[in-house]
Amino acid sequence: xxxxxxxxxxxxxxxxxxxxxxxxxxxxxxxxxxxxxxxxxxxxxxxxxxxxxxxxxxxxxxxxxxxxxxxxxxxxxxxxxxxxxxxxxxxxxxxxxxxxxxxxxxxxxxxxxxxxxxxxxxxxxxxxxxxxxxxxxxxxxxxxxxxxxxxxxxxxxxxxxxxxxxxxxxxxxxxxxxxxxxxxxxxxxxxxxxxxxxxxxxxxxxxxxxxxxxxxxxxxxxxxxxxxxxxxxxxxxxxxxxxxxxxxxxxxxxxxxxx
Amino acid sequence: xxxxxxxxxxxxxxxxxxxxxxxxxxxxxxxxxxxxxxxxxxxxxxxxxxxxxxxxxxxxxxxxxxxxxxxxxxxxxxxxxxxxxxxxxxxxxxxxxxxxxxxxxxxxxxxxxxxxxxxxxxxxxxxxxxxxxxxxxxxxxxxxxxxxxxxxxxxxxxxxxxxxxxxxxxxxxxxxxxxxxxxxxxxxxxxxxxxxxxxxxxxxxxxxxxxxxxxxxxxxxxxxxxxxxxxxxxxxxxxxxxxxxxxxxxxxxxxxxxxx
Numbered sequence: 044x045x046x047x048x049x050x051x052x053x054x055x056x057x058x059x060x061x062x063x064x065x066x067x068x069x070x071x072x073x074x075x076x077x078x079x080x081x082x083x084x085x086x087x088x089x090x091x092x093x094x095x096x097x098x099x100x101x102x103x104x105x106x107x108x109x110x111x112x113x114x115x116x117x118x119x120x121x122x123x124x125x126x127x128x129x130x131x132x133x134x135x136x137x138x139x140x141x142x143x144x145x146x147x148x149x150x151x152x153x154x155x156x157x158x159x160x161x162x163x164x165x166x167x168x169x170x171x172x173x174x175x176x177x178x179x180x181x182x183x184x185x186x187x188x189x190x191x192x193x194x195x196x197x198x199x200x201x202x203x204x205x206x207x208x209x210x211x212x213x214x215x216x217x218x219x220x221x222x223x224x225x226x227x228x229x230x231x232x233x234x235x236x237x238x239x240x241x242x243x244x245x246x247x248x249x250x251x252x253x254x255x256x257x258x259x260x261x262x263x264x265x266x267x268x269x270x271x272x273x274x275x276x277x278x279x280x281x282x283x284x285x286x287x288x289x290x291x292x293x294x295x296x297x298x299x300x301x302x
Numbered sequence: 303x304x305x306x307x308x309x310x311x312x313x314x315x316x317x318x319x320x321x322x323x324x325x326x327x328x329x330x331x332x333x334x335x336x337x338x339x340x341x342x343x344x345x346x347x348x349x350x351x352x353x354x355x356x357x358x359x360x361x362x363x364x365x366x367x368x369x370x371x372x373x374x375x376x377x378x379x380x381x382x383x384x385x386x387x388x389x390x391x392x393x394x395x396x397x398x399x400x401x402x403x404x405x406x407x408x409x410x411x412x413x414x415x416x417x418x419x420x421x422x423x424x425x426x427x428x429x430x431x432x433x434x435x436x437x438x439x440x441x442x443x444x445x446x447x448x449x450x451x452x453x454x455x456x457x458x459x460x461x462x463x464x465x466x467x468x469x470x471x472x473x474x475x476x477x478x479x480x481x482x483x484x485x486x487x488x489x490x491x492x493x494x495x496x497x498x499x500x501x502x503x504x505x506x507x508x509x510x511x512x513x514x515x516x517x518x519x520x521x522x523x524x525x526x527x528x529x530x531x532x533x534x535x536x537x538x539x540x541x542x543x544x545x546x547x548x549x550x551x552x553x554x555x556x557x558x559x560x561x562x
Contacts, residue, residue, distance in 0.1 A: 207401075209358055209380075209381070209382045211405065299392075
């Protein structure tokens with residue numbers, strides 16, 4: 044008689060928060076060691092410590108806040124405009140037959156266009172000022188938001204909607220109490236994509252036509268071969284991304300605690 | 303529980319989904335306070351008929367009539383209890399029940415009172431704040447029942463409400479259903495595959511034929527719900543009679559393609 048071997052392991056990955064932090068810290072330490080031991084040329088890739096010093100100098104001089112606040116303002120406005128517009132259009136496309144086919148045709152045609160390619164066009168249309176940058180971000184955020192909202196609305200179990208109808212709930216009640224909460228997981232998961240997209244477009248827009256902002260700062264540092272400041276700007280962008288991802292994670296925990 | 307006395311009638315109802323004819327010339331009457339049970343082989347149109355009864359599907363032929371008195375406190379005359387419970391996972395037990403009262407003119411206090419009352423009636427008072435995912439299948443269906451009772455329905459339309467539950471829970475809930483329905487005195491249309499449920503609850507058991515569903519026979523059971531047990535000899539005899547009526551159709555339905 045042979046013992047029956049266990050075959051049910053695996054396919055159940057878990058999150059280990061300490062491993063996330065440990066990996067990042069480990070990579071930075073490895074990087075620092077490589078630079079200190081001259082395995083890495085700091086002329087091309089500055090050491091983490093040099094980047095930290097550059098960041099401190101930027102903070103102390105006040106320059107950091109000027110660029111950071113300009114970028115965050117554009118990011119917030121552009122993302123908010125694109126998200127609100129995307130949610131409204133996504134809901135309309137998701138809920139109404141008349142809007143569905145035309146809406147999806149337009150979204151499918153425009154979504155694949157690389158939005159960075161449109162920045163010069165937006166500058167021509169809206170000028171070199173804030174308008175073109177905000178529109179670039181909003182445009183980039185809009186399409187994924189529409190697609191995720193439509194998918195979220197489509198994914199709401201029909202039996203729940205029928206339940207609402209059978210109990211005589213009004214149309215708006217069904218949308219507010221059944222469709223929107225049901226679509227929320229897909230909408231929030233779309234937020235993860237759109238915040239990353241917004242950061243990419245923010246840098247692109249600031250590199251093309253801005254005096255202030257992290258994108259402009261990184262471009263200027265690159266032109267001067269000032270790699271410490273260049274990397275400091277990139278660290279800032281990465282930090283913004285991490286913070287936004289954390290905020291969305293908190294929102295998911297708060298709003299989707301029922302899952 | 304209810305002051306409504308509603309008679310529900312189908313007159314010459316027929317329906318098809320595309321080229322697939324599912325119902326043909328169905329005439330049925332559920333008298334006020336009566337429990338009508340619909341049985342028949344798979345695909346005979348029982349659930350379609352229930353959707354038509356409640357106005358959730360417009361029949362292609364015939365009509366549905368509702369006559370009688372609907373009590374003033376009834377908020378939704380034709381009220382469903384669903385096979386899959388249809389609970390909102392993002393609302394608590396109390397929230398799911400309260401949902402169906404929120405569009406009404408009831409005051410917040412009256413809403414809360416009704417929620418409390420039906421949760422007590424269904425044994426859910428201690429679970430008011432629980433999420434649906436924290437409940438067993440039987441408890442979820444109790445929430446479905448509580449939600450239905452909260453609107454003080456004139457007619458209960460129950461679509462295989464016990465079929466998603468295990469046999470033990472089904473047995474326990476069946477007796478509770480019988481007691482609740484008898485106490486509420488509400489006209490009920492109950493769809494099931496289970497013949498024991500049919501004879502335990504039905505005062506009028508409608509046997510439908512294989513698709514397209516037609517009324518094959520109506521079996522009346524004149525005993526009050528309160529004293530019935532599924533082991534009673536007369537009920538077992540009726541159950542056997544019902545099985546004899548649908549057995550051949552059920553076997554044919556089982557071998558039938560549904561893509562026609």
